[in-house]
Structures are given as structure tokens and as C-alpha cells.
Amino acid sequence: MSQPVAQEKINKAPTSxxxxxxSSLSRASAVTILLVLSGVAFFLTIVGWSGMFGDIEGMSGSDNFLEYVGPLVFGTVYSATLALLIATPLAFAVALFISHYAPRRLxxxxxxxxxxxxxxxxxxxxxWGITVVAPLMSKNVYPWANDNLSFIPFFSGTASTSGRTMLTAGMxxxxxILPIITAISREVFLQTPRLHExxxxxxxxxxxxxxxxxVVPYGRSGVISGAMLGLGRALGETMAVAIILSPSDGYFWSILTNQNSxxxxxxxxxxxxEAYGLDVNRLIATGLVLFLLSFGVNMLARRVANSGFSGAAG
Amino acid sequence: MTANSEIDMPAQTAGITHSEVTSVEPAIAVNNLNIYYDKFLAVRDVTIEIAPRSITALIGPSGCGKSTFLRSLNRMHEVIPKAHVEGVVQLNGEDIYRPDVDPVTVRRRIGMVFQRPNPFPTMSIYENVLAGMRLNANRLSKPDADEIVEHSLTGANLWGEVKDRLDNPGSSLSGGQQQRLCIARAIAVEPEVLLMDEPCSALDPISTMAIEALMEQLKDQFTIVIVTHNMQQAARVSERTAFFNIDGPGQPGHIVEMDLTEKMFSNPQEKATSDYVTGRFG
Structure with a gap:
């Protein structure tokens, strides 16, 4: 007989x-997030507009916007993809070791x-990248890769002696991004039903x-969505790349040289x-492009994650 | 239940009442087996023989160690960290716990069906049946694979129901069908023994009947050991029954009595057995 009463309580709006x-606090927080997000998008679009379609004469260099942002998008996607190619197998192995091989304490x-x-x-x-990884790699690995693997276009060109290359940045x-991919993979691996094992x-x-x-079929979509989240982080990463990479204008496939997108x-x-005038707007417009890129990747990750841990949903 | 004429020569062995008529070599012979979880003794001193190509049922109250014992027969017990055994388990005369025996090879010879149906959810019905075969690294030709799938599914009384949708995921089947799929998967590798750990406890009565009918057929080929909570099931399907009991919480489970099923249910030697089979406890 307590059930109808309880049901009524649940259905009624909170009164105390x-x-x-x-409830109003949490609602306000939710609304704030939406406001901030749309505010950022709005700002980027408004301010970036003249950077995209404004007078080219007012900007440094005379490229139109697509020619300007193209190499940057390429460099962003390229470095993030490199990072993903290195991090995912490593994260996969570490996660498996943690979930299924290592003794509990370890x-x-x-x-x-x-x-x-x-x-x-x-x-x-x-x-760390510029003081440790770059010299280490440029002394020991890059010359060798350049000598022996240059028939592969990625390793061609003149190997950098400073190590400020796309490969260093990718590493x-x-x-x-290793931690996020590892953490998510580890969780799905641990969730594999004992029954299936x-x-x-x-x-x-x-x-x-x-x-x-x-284990792997069950965790596959979890690993993929972890990798996507990692990709999202790698796309937006700023300081490490700014410090490590020696940039040039244009598209460069080689990962061992001083010329990098x-x-x-x-x-x-x-x-x-140092930017002023329309250059500022143009930089902000590139920010909008990055925003959309990360947004797309995150949506994709969400979709993969929601498609179920392939095993569990199947 | 009619009294069976071949059961009138009880033999006493090692403290437990143990009247057993096996003229043939046992498929599995267990000698003084103690089963531990780390330091905790879960089952003590089991000595039984399991006859080939017949069904042996293990019954007893919850927590008496019958599932633990069953899992020790194909070394699935030791999947749990620090679980181990002392004693001897012989499969057709070979000690499966000898230090140089790989548990993996033991499990390929002794298949297992679990309490809850557990087909691999990412695999099709077809691939589920072949899951065990795929582990034997050598490649299967498509015709061979097809034949194994048909043969195993037929053996598990499932072929007619699924032959037109072999590519559907295993999880698209009903619970009873999934369990028969798991049986097909287990028999596809042609094990010598099939262990069943309460295979019907998650199923409805109709599916339960289907599995019981299937066991009746399978025993011509396989040695079957089944753990069941359902005494009627033990009485219906098994030739021999072993009764496990426990003296109290924290005490190790042990075997009280093992005999031909008719005898266990009509005229058991031990009072505990008759109390249990008549429903006075458990």
C-alpha cells in the first residue's frame, strides 16, 4: 500500500x-554550458567572418583564406594522426596488460x-620534447631512418639536425593522449563479462x-571511442607543438625535416x-575551423561510443 | 522408477558409502581430491569414478562445492587466482594435474556448458559453433567448416531452427536456443567429456525439456557430468548421482554418497541423502 504513495511522491514536482x-541550480548550470558554447561559436563566426571573406590586401601575405588555412588544417590533422598511430597500439597494450596480465598491485x-x-x-x-626527445631522436634515429627508409616518402628529404620535426611532435x-586512450580501453577490457572469458x-x-x-571484440568500440577522444585532444594541443615544431608554409608529407606544416x-x-588588423580576424577564423574540426571528431566519438560496446549491445 | 536388477552389490570404500557397478574403465577417476581457494578448503577428499558414455549428476544444497568440483574436472577452477587442488584426477588413465600437463589441452578434451548461455555476442551463429575449432591454429576449409557447423548444430538439435540464419548473431536466439548453441560449440571440438554446470537453471520448462532430450542423445557419444539443483532433473536424466553436502558454513563440502540414480532416490545408504532427496532440507 505504500507503493501508490511513493509513486505520487515521485511524480510530484519537488516542493521543498x-x-x-x-533543481534550479542544476538547470542554470546546464543552460550556462549551452550559452558558453554557443557564445564561443558566435564570437568565432562574427569576428572570424572578415578574416575569411575580408579584403586580402589588409592581411600579411596575399593568399585567400582557404589557401591560408589549408596547410594548417593539414598540419593539425597530420600531427594528430601521427600521434594516434603511435599512441593507440601502445595504449591498447598497456590497457590489456593492466586489465588482464599484471598482478593486482602492479x-x-x-x-x-x-x-x-x-x-x-x-x-x-x-x-621535454625539445630538450630530450628531439636531440635523442635527431642523433640516433632520424639519420638512420633517413638513410635506410627514404624510399618511403614520409622519411625522405633532409633529416633535421635539431629534431624539431613532425615525428617528434607526433611522439x-x-x-x-596516451592516458585517455589507456584509461578508456582499460575500463572496457575490465568490463568484459566473465561468462564470455x-x-x-x-x-x-x-x-x-x-x-x-x-576481450578484444567486446572492447573494440570502447578502444575506438577512446582513440577518438585522444584525437580530439591532439587536434587542439597548442603549447607542445608550438615549442617543438619548426613550421613552414605549405604542405609537407615528410616527417623528418625542418619543413613542417x-x-x-x-x-x-x-x-x-604580433598580429594586428585583419590578421587577427584571420587567426580567429582558423580557430573557428579548429573548433568545427574538434567538434566533428567528438561527435564521431560519441556516436561510436553510443553504438554500444559492440559486444554488450550485440 | 523401477528397481534395477544390477544394483545389489554395495561396496565400501574409504569412509564413504560407495556402491558402484562399473565393469568398464572409468572415463574420469578422482582420488582424494581437495580443492582450495587460496587457503580456504572448499571441497575435501573426493574419491569417485565417472563411467564413460553415461550421465552422472551432482546434486546437493547451495554452497556444497558441487560446481567447484565440476570446474576442477577440466581445470577451469584455477582460472580464479590462487585456486588450486591437491589429489589426482585421471582422464582415461592420465593425470590431468600432472605438472607438465597444460590446462589448455585438458580443456580441449573436456568441454563445458555453463549455467547461463554464453555465446560470443560479436560472432554469428556459424562462427560461434566454430569458435573452438578456430583455436586449433590450422586453417579450416570452407566445406569442412560447413560440415562441422551442420554436424554440431544437428547434434545439438538446433540445425532445423537456425539453418536459414547462420549469419545472425548468436545473441539473436532465445535463451534455450543459445544454450543449445553453446552445447553445439562445445561438441564441435569433439571432447571426450562434457561438463554441464546447471545448464537449465536459466531456462524455461520447454527449453529445459529440449536440453534434457538432447543430453539423452549425447550420452551415446560423450561422458556427461551435470550439476543440477533440480532433483527431478537428476532423476530423469542421469544413470548415476553423487550427493554433495556441507556440514555448516565455512566447512568444506564433501561427497556423501554416490550410487546408481534409482538407488539414490529410492533407497540411499545415508540418512543425509534420503533427507535431501525427499526434500527435508536443502
Whole structure:
């Protein structure tokens, strides 16, 4: 007999003062987020408009906007893709090790350390990249890759002696997005139903076979959405790239040279302090492009994640 | 239940009442098996023999260790960290716990069906049946694969229901069909023994009947050991029944009595058994 009463309580709008206070507070927060987001988009569009379609004579260089932003978009996507190619297999392996191989204590410690990576400020990553990774790679790895692999276009050109290359930037970016991909992969791997793991083991699967048969298919979409979130972060990363990369104008496929397409975010950071007039609008317009790019990637990630952990939903 | 004429020579062995008539070599012989979770002794001192190509039921109250015992027969027990056993389990005369025996090879010879149907959700019906075959690295030709799928699904009484939709996901089937798919998957690798851990407890009565009928057919080919909470089921399907019990919480489970099923349900040697099968406890 308590059920109808309880039901009534649930259906009724909250009446007590704290209830109402909390509900309006949370509603206000939600609205604020929407306002901020649309405000940013609005600002970027309004201010960037004249950067996109304004008088080219008023800007440094005489390219039209598409010619200006093209190499930047290319550099942004290229560096982020490199980072993703390096980070995803690594994150996948680390996540599997944590979820299925490491003894409990080691797994916990390792998970904690990987999460700590996410707490390092990007400017520190940038300094690490330019002072440690770049010299190390340009001395030991790049000349070798350049000598032996230059038949692959990516490794052609004159190898950089400073190490301020697209590959260095990609490697440092990879370290920066490693934690999020690892954390999400680890969670989905841990969620693999015991039932499926045991089904595989009972068929006579070795541990690795079990992982391929039960764990990986179950976690696949989780890994993909983790990688997408990582890609979103890599696209917008500013300081590390600004510090490491030696940028040039144009499209460059080679990842070992001093000539590299800059990224949108790093280009803004480098040029904004000295920009004036329509150049400012143009930089802001490139910001709008980056905003849309990240937005698209995040939407894609959301869609993949919602399509269910392929296993669970199937 | 009619009294069976071949059951009148009880034999006493090692403390437990154990009247067993096996003229043939046992498929599985268990000797003084103690099963541990870390330091906790879960099941103590089990000594039984399981006859080939017949159904042996393990019954007993919850927590008495019958599932634990079942899982120790194909070394699935040790999937749980720190779980281990002492004693001997012989499969056709070979000790499966010898240090140089790989649990993986044991599990390929002793298949298992679980309490809840667990087809791989990302695989089609077809691929589910072949899941075990795919583990034996060597490549299967398409005609061979087709034949194994048809043969196994037919063996699991499922072929007629799914032959037109083999590419659908395994999870698109009903619970009872999923369980028969799991049986098809288990028998596809042609194991010597099939372990079933309460295979019908998540199923409706109709599906349960289908599985029981299937077990009746399968026992011509396989040695079947089934754990069941359902005493009627044990009485219906099994030739022999082992009764497990537990003295109290925290105590190890142990085997009280094992005998031909008719005898266990009509005239058991131990009072605990008769109390349990008549529904006085458990």
C-alpha cells in the first residue's frame, strides 16, 4: 500500500525549498554550458567572418583564406594522426596488460602512473620534447631512418639536425593522449563479462586466444571511442607543438625535416601576439575551423561510443 | 522408477558409502581430491569414478562445492587466482594435474556448458559453433567448416531452427536456443567429456525439456557430468548421482554418497541423502 504513495511522491514536482533550489541550480548550470558554447561559436563566426571573406590586401601575405588555412588544417590533422598511430597500439597494450596480465598491485600502480601522465602540463611536455626527445631522436634515429627508409616518402628529404620535426611532435602528442586512450580501453577490457572469458577458456583457449576471442571484440568500440577522444585532444594541443615544431608554409608529407606544416592551434599561439588588423580576424577564423574540426571528431566519438560496446549491445 | 536388477552389490570404500557397478574403465577417476581457494578448503577428499558414455549428476544444497568440483574436472577452477587442488584426477588413465600437463589441452578434451548461455555476442551463429575449432591454429576449409557447423548444430538439435540464419548473431536466439548453441560449440571440438554446470537453471520448462532430450542423445557419444539443483532433473536424466553436502558454513563440502540414480532416490545408504532427496532440507 505504500507503493501508490511513493509513486505520487515521485511524480510530484519537488516542493521543498532545498529541492527547488537544487533543481534550479542544476538547470542554470546546464543552460550556462549551452550559452558558453554557443557564445564561443558566435564570437568565432562574427569576428572570424572578415578574416575569411575580408579584403586580402589588409592581411600579411596575399593568399585567400582557404589557401591560408589549408596547410594548417593539414598540419593539425597530420600531427594528430601521427600521434594516434603511435599512441593507440601502445595504449591498447598497456590497457590489456593492466586489465588482464599484471598482478593486482602492479596493475593499480601502473594505472595510477598512466593517469598521472594526464596531469603533466602541456608546456612541460613541450620542453621535454625539445630538450630530450628531439636531440635523442635527431642523433640516433632520424639519420638512420633517413638513410635506410627514404624510399618511403614520409622519411625522405633532409633529416633535421635539431629534431624539431613532425615525428617528434607526433611522439610527444602521443604521450599526451596516451592516458585517455589507456584509461578508456582499460575500463572496457575490465568490463568484459566473465561468462564470455570463461566460455573461451573452457574451449581450450590460451590466455592470448581468450583475449582475442572474448576481450578484444567486446572492447573494440570502447578502444575506438577512446582513440577518438585522444584525437580530439591532439587536434587542439597548442603549447607542445608550438615549442617543438619548426613550421613552414605549405604542405609537407615528410616527417623528418625542418619543413613542417604548422597546426592551427600552434599557429595561433605563435602569431597572435604580433598580429594586428585583419590578421587577427584571420587567426580567429582558423580557430573557428579548429573548433568545427574538434567538434566533428567528438561527435564521431560519441556516436561510436553510443553504438554500444559492440559486444554488450550485440 | 523401477528397481534395477544390477544394483545389489554395495561396496565400501574409504569412509564413504560407495556402491558402484562399473565393469568398464572409468572415463574420469578422482582420488582424494581437495580443492582450495587460496587457503580456504572448499571441497575435501573426493574419491569417485565417472563411467564413460553415461550421465552422472551432482546434486546437493547451495554452497556444497558441487560446481567447484565440476570446474576442477577440466581445470577451469584455477582460472580464479590462487585456486588450486591437491589429489589426482585421471582422464582415461592420465593425470590431468600432472605438472607438465597444460590446462589448455585438458580443456580441449573436456568441454563445458555453463549455467547461463554464453555465446560470443560479436560472432554469428556459424562462427560461434566454430569458435573452438578456430583455436586449433590450422586453417579450416570452407566445406569442412560447413560440415562441422551442420554436424554440431544437428547434434545439438538446433540445425532445423537456425539453418536459414547462420549469419545472425548468436545473441539473436532465445535463451534455450543459445544454450543449445553453446552445447553445439562445445561438441564441435569433439571432447571426450562434457561438463554441464546447471545448464537449465536459466531456462524455461520447454527449453529445459529440449536440453534434457538432447543430453539423452549425447550420452551415446560423450561422458556427461551435470550439476543440477533440480532433483527431478537428476532423476530423469542421469544413470548415476553423487550427493554433495556441507556440514555448516565455512566447512568444506564433501561427497556423501554416490550410487546408481534409482538407488539414490529410492533407497540411499545415508540418512543425509534420503533427507535431501525427499526434500527435508536443502
Amino acid at each position: 525549498v532545498p529541492d527547488r533550489l537544487f 596493475a593499480q600502480t601502473l594505472g595510477y602512473v598512466v593517469d598521472l601522465l594526464a596531469a603533466i602540463p602541456s608546456v612541460v611536455f613541450g620542453i 610527444v602528442l602521443a604521450m599526451m 570463461e566460455a573461451s577458456l573452457a574451449l581450450g583457449a590460451t590466455k592470448w586466444e581468450m583475449i582475442r576471442q572474448a 604548422n597546426t592551427i592551434a600552434s599557429n595561433i599561439a605563435l602569431k597572435f601576439p
